[in-house]
Amino acid sequence: MALQTQKHKLVGAKKGYELLKKKVDALKTAFRKILIDLLGIKKSMGKEFSEAMFGLAEANYAAGEFSRNVVDQVKPRSAIKLSVYSDNIAGVHLPNFKIRQLDEEGSAEQVPLGLTGGGQAITKCKDRFMELLNLLIKIASLQTSFVTLDEVIKVTNRRVNALDYVVIPRIQGNINYIKKELDEMDREDFFRLKRVTDKKKIEKEKKFRAHEKAKEMAAKHKEHEGGEGETAFDEDEDAEDVIFQLPIQFSMTFYFFKKKKK
Numbered sequence: 332m333a334l335q336t337q338k339h340k341l342v343g344a345k346k347g348y349e350l351l352k353k354k355v356d357a358l359k360t361a362f363r364k365i366l367i368d369l370l371g372i373k374k375s376m377g378k379e380f381s382e383a384m385f386g387l388a389e390a391n392y393a394a395g396e397f398s399r400n401v402v403d404q405v406k407p408r409s410a411i412k413l414s415v416y417s418d419n420i421a422g423v424h425l426p427n428f429k430i431r432q433l434d435e436e437g438s439a440e441q442v443p444l445g446l447t448g449g450g451q452a453i454t455k456c457k458d459r460f461m462e463l464l465n466l467l468i469k470i471a472s473l474q475t476s477f478v479t480l481d482e483v484i485k486v487t488n489r490r491v492n493a494l495d496y497v498v499i500p501r502i503q504g505n506i507n508y509i510k511k512e513l514d515e516m517d518r519e520d521f522f523r524l525k526r527v528t529d530k531k532k533i534e535k536e537k538k539f540r541a542h543e544k545a546k547e548m549a550a551k552h553k554e555h556e557g558g559e560g561e562t563a564f565d566e567d568e569d570a571e572d573v574i575f576q577l578p579i580q581f582s583m584t585f586y587f588f589k590k591k592k593k
Contacts, residue, residue, distance in 0.1 A: 351490055394453055414431050
């Protein structure tokens with residue numbers, strides 16, 4: 332029973348090791364892809380940021396200082412909405428951020444800027460900052476996925492190593508130990524059975540010898556009794572003299588005197 336349980340555990344551990352190994356491979360593939368995309372976007376972020384700041388400088392030069400007007404027009408509710416989606420990669424949910432359409436009500440309430448001059452420069456500056464914002468959201472999404480995958484890969488690698496170097500060898504050791512104990516028990520049972528069989532054989536031989544000895548003794552005893560029961564009236568060719576005496580008490584006594592040939 333214990334051996335079968337350990338064998339089932341070993342099968343489950345090996346299957347889990349194979350599945351986790353495949354999961355690690357899939358996560359590493361996605362991790363490398365995200366890393367390449369993240370490095371490319373981070374390299375382009377510097378250029379986008381420089382263009383956005385250069386557009387802001389052009390807008391300030393064309394329309395004057397309008398930052399105060401922008402701050403005054405900021406509403407409590409943002410006009411930009413952010414949606415969060417989830418991508419499933421080998422059972423790992425990775426967040427994905429995307430910008431939804433601008434809130435038309437909030438944007439309609441805004442007072443137009445640059446009416447006196449520099450409107451085109453302000454619009455160009457706005458578009459550049461929107462591109463920078465989209466880039467930053469992509470970086471945030473990729474960076475979050477990168478950190479999440481890195482942590483999951485570390486945990487999964489620890490599990491894979493634990494199964495490969497600790498759990499599976501321990502179960503195999505238990506199976507080998509149980510097999511050795513079962514073999515030892517089989518040898519002990521065989522030796523015990525052999526001893527019992529030998530003992531029964533010896534007892535059987537002893538009983539057989541005792542029975543044979545008893546038969547021999549009975550035969551000898553029978554022969555001895557048969558020799559004593561022979562009558563003295565048997566004719567003997569060598570008998571020479573036979574004397575009969577009859578006492579007065581009507582008792583008969585027989586005396587046999589035989590002379591054997593020399």
